[in-house]
Amino acid sequence: MSQQNDTAIKSGSGLFWRATLALCIGSYIIFANLYLTQPLLPMLAQEFDVSALEAGWSFTVSTLMLGLSLLVYGPLSDAIGRRGLMILSIGGTALITLLLSQSHDYTTLLILRGLQGFLMGGLPAIAIAYMGDEYSKKALMIAVGVYISGNTLGGISGRLIGGFVGDWLGWSAAFEVMTLLSVVGLVLFALLLPPSRRFKAKLLHPIAMGRDLAGHLRNPLLLAAYLIGGFNFFIFINQYSYITFVLSDAPYNLPASLLGMLFLTYLSGTLGSAFSGKIAQHMPQPMVIALGICVLICGSLVTLLPSLIGIIAGFLLNSFGFFLAHSSASGWVSRAAPHARASANSLYLVFYYLGASSGGFYLDPFWQWAGWSGVVAGSIIVLGITLSLSLWLLLQDKRHLQAQPA
Structure with a gap:
């Protein structure tokens, strides 16, 4: 050894x-x-x-x-x-x-x-x-x-x-x-x-692997975290896709080079990831997840301001809030999985990337209905669901702590 x-x-x-x-x-x-x-x-x-x-x-x-x-x-x-x-x-x-x-x-x-x-x-x-x-x-x-x-x-x-x-x-x-x-x-x-x-x-051992994955999916605490991570990314990453069409059209008429610059707003997400661990030292992880989602909702609303500065500010908030919630949800999975933590984390990433790949299909009817305002409206609906799930996790966390012997 x-x-x-x-x-x-x-x-x-x-x-x-x-x-x-x-x-x-x-x-x-x-x-x-x-x-x-x-x-x-x-x-x-x-x-x-x-x-x-x-x-x-x-x-x-x-x-x-x-x-x-x-x-x-x-x-x-x-x-x-x-x-x-x-x-x-x-x-x-x-x-x-x-x-x-x-x-x-x-x-x-x-x-x-x-x-x-x-x-x-x-x-x-x-x-x-x-x-x-x-x-x-x-x-x-x-x-x-x-x-x-x-x-x-x-x-x-x-x-x-x-x-x-x-x-x-x-x-x-x-x-x-x-x-x-x-x-x-x-x-x-x-x-x-x-x-x-x-x-x-x-x-x-495919059978054992399948058994572990099925067990994770039957665990309501893990499933809630999977849905939070997947649906948050479902909205966050696909907002970037639709905003490129807004900014490439009048009145902004931005070329592809400047559209690429918009993704520098991701850098605020680095701060969000870094702060998640520090904030979690002072409040429960589900509350940190909820805080991140609230920032993401606020950022989405800020993008409705009719100016390029407003859109950039909104996406800076979105990125910070998303990565704050994502880092905390990922950490929650590692904590809540009673066994086979590697497969539990892999399953979180599966939900995460499946969310990214399917969000455009959900947001497109909203885009066709009302353009960017429709995309924001569709986003708020889903983020309201993930916020509710994070508050449910917070409630379960409090019950678990109260059930522990003093």
């Missing part, structure tokens, strides 16, 4: 920074590819003569397949190893991006984006498991925070690249630039990530 501990990657060591940098690069590439199309939606709608909802499918089909793939990659990596699957995930993502740049019809583009979404899931499903195998406990706590920042930076960069390159050279050039960036990231990832030294293969 002591020998195994000696092989663990220690925080602050050269190996720690090498491995963590590799995982951040991999995360950056995956999420940059995932979000590349969001600022391009008006351009894709015009190029392929499709509606706003249909243009949004280029994003939602990827998130749908990514969410579903998480149920596959985790158990598969337990059986055959982590590193090779992560390299395959990044390499496959890069190859599909190159093929996307050559798409001549929208059906082909959607099929490729769906396949790409499934390939993308390999890295986020496995990266933290790799850290859990190879890092010491102290190093793991530090590395996870750094790794999540790679997710955020990848999402922002993908949107900025899509916006600026798309505006300058066209949508297909945005995919070509992303291909080049992905290949460079793949090479760096493969060179930097140390081989697994502490991994122990496990047999696949």
